[in-house]
Amino acid sequence: MSIDRETFERSEAGELTDVSTTEQVLGFLAANEDRAFKASEIAARAELDVGSVSTALTRLKRRNLVEHKGTYWAITSDEDRLARSDGYERATALFNEQLGPEDRTEWRAHAPDEPHPSLEEADRDR
Template identity: 45%
Template sequence: MPINIDTFEGSSEDALGGGLTQPERVLSFLASHADKAFRPIEIAEETGIPRNSISSVLRRLEGQELVRHKGEYWAITDDRDRLHSLTQYELVTESLNDLYGEEDPSEWVGHMPVRDEADTSDDT
């Protein structure tokens, strides 16, 4: 649904949907309820993520070993070091973005070394 331009101009990015990503919302919710496990539908309802998206979000997080599941129930990982590392990475990235601005990965292409496909030697 469109919004009027005054609402657009007068609203913060967070208010217009520029807040946490879906995986961040799931991790935040599960981490704040680390003593419980939830079914995907419950996680979807609590995080505002569409029901048809929650399973793929959970699978991606599971692939990164940030959540775990048994049967139809999901919980935050019990690997606290992994969560701590992720949190520290996010905080550092946010600080650097605040200081220097966000990076545009498409700008990296011009600075990447050219790889010689014929050279498969290992430099170690």
């Protein structure tokens, strides 16, 4: 995965090697939680080796952190399970450091007025 020049300049070597391929894959899927991808797409977009991505996805599936259908992979919708994952926490911290934390009010400002039909009543009140 590439990083911006500013992050490169201000980071120590150890900070830049701490995120594993598995954590990068998990972070990529978390950042794109509304989509599912083929392993080759994840590899290309995250600038990783496709073999390493496939291995990482298999490990993440064993830990129930990703879902797999056909040739597609997506992050789990089990937010509690993700919150308990060290890799997710580290990947989120890295992305927050590089890109800044997400602002939920900004997300809500761009959200559609009507909830997606697949959401149940309980989900609509969040």
